[in-house]
Each structure stands twice: as C-alpha cells, then as structure tokens.
Amino acid sequence: GAVVSQHPSRxxxxxxxxxxxxxxxxxxxxxxxxxxxxxxxxxxxxxxxSNEGSKATYEQGVEKDKFLINHASLTLSTxxxxxxxxxxxxxxxxxxxxIVWTTFGSGTRLTVV
Amino acid sequence: DQxxxxxxxxxxxxxxxxxxxxxxxxxxxxxxxxxxxxxPAEGPTFLISISSIKDKNExxxxxxxxxxxxxxxxxxxxxSQPGDSAVYFCAASGGSGGSNYKLTxxxxxxxxxxx
Numbered sequence: 001g002a003v004v005s006q007h008p009s010r011x012x013x014x015x016x017x018x019x020x021x022x023x024x025x026x027x028x029x030x031x032x033x034x035x036x037x038x039x040x041x042x043x044x045x046x047x048x049x050s051n052e053g054s055k056a057t058y059e060q061g062v063e064k065d066k067f068l069i070n071h072a073s074l075t076l077s078t079x080x081x082x083x084x085x086x087x088x089x090x091x092x093x094x095x096x097x098x099i100v101w102t103t104f105g106s107g108t109r110l111t112v113v
Numbered sequence: 114d115q116x117x118x119x120x121x122x123x124x125x126x127x128x129x130x131x132x133x134x135x136x137x138x139x140x141x142x143x144x145x146x147x148x149x150x151x152x153p154a155e156g157p158t159f160l161i162s163i164s165s166i167k168d169k170n171e172x173x174x175x176x177x178x179x180x181x182x183x184x185x186x187x188x189x190x191x192x193s194q195p196g197d198s199a200v201y202f203c204a205a206s207g208g209s210g211g212s213n214y215k216l217t218x219x220x221x222x223x224x225x226x227x228x
Binding site for chain 1: 147155215217219
C-alpha cells in the first residue's frame, strides 16, 4: 500500500515553455502533498505544501507565480513550472503523507534547453 | 541554517559488516525521524522511522537509534549487502512553521557496500 505515482519521469522542454508534473496517491487519500526539489549532491528542499481544496503554502524564496501548484482532489496534485528557464532544470519530487509515514513519488527530471 | 545534518557525505563498508549512518539535528521541536534510501534519478524510499518517545526501533536488518539529549540518531544496517549501496537521507518532522508533516532532510550519505 501507500503508493505515489509521479509523471512524467523525465521531460525536456524549451526555454520559455511550461511543464506540468502530476503526483497521484494510488491507494490512499492525501489531503496534503509536498513538492521538493533536489539539486545535484544536495538535499531535498521543500518547495511547497499542497493542500486539497485550498491554496498551496510556499516556502520562503520559492516563486509562487513560477511554480503553480494545484491540489484539485484527494489523490492528485500538480506542479506547473511556468516559463521555464535552464536554471529550473532539476529533479522534482512529490510526496504524500500516509497513515504512518510519507511516501515519495519516483521523481521528475526536468531539463530546460 | 541546516537543521538536519549528515556530516559524512560517504561511507564504504565490506559486505557482511555493519553500516552505521549518523544524523544530527538542531531543532528540539522535531518529534519524528525517518530514514530514506535513494537511488539516482529515483524518489526516496522509506526505510524506517522512530518517534521521539522511543530510543530504538528495529526492522529486520535496519535499526534506528535516537539519542534525544544529544540530538543524534543513527541507522545501523547489519549485515550490510551490496544492494544496500545507495544514498541514505535522514529526515525529521515536527517543529515550527506549521504542519508537522513537513520533512526537513539532511544532505544524505552515500553508502557503498563492497562485495
């Protein structure tokens, strides 16, 4: 149980375009999901907390207009990187709080060219 | 301000021996600690956790020890196997800033188990 599916696993996009990443909890409902970003050889940095039916809570320094988060249902949260630039290239990971522990998605490698 | 610290970026052990991964934290409000294993280009996989009301939790080859007074926890893997080779992240939750579901991660320790 407690499976989180993240899609796509890899995406390459042109600078200036937008990319949407989906995070689904497959066998449980998650009122709260989290989005992280990881740079090479760095820790996972929390970007925002996604709350079902309400606005996301962004961490300090994260541009809410650039990283749009929507948590439309108890099983789906999406992160849209708008007007992507090469510096947005990174590994993005979502997670959902289960009954006992937090389960992570498999991550999305975003490359902006 | 790094609230969760894993001071050893890497660790190498022989197969069959014990692997000990360390983690220190500074926020005394943390009340739940987790260890995750991560392979390159994949999301972290939950390994084991411990609540602040305990000082030890064991699950098969994995044991986590918590020393609250020292704000230190460690993950013991015994016996270590080559398949254990991965990056191990220590994470903590609780504390200020809202939801106690938020995890604060250390930078990870790359464990290499040599056959």
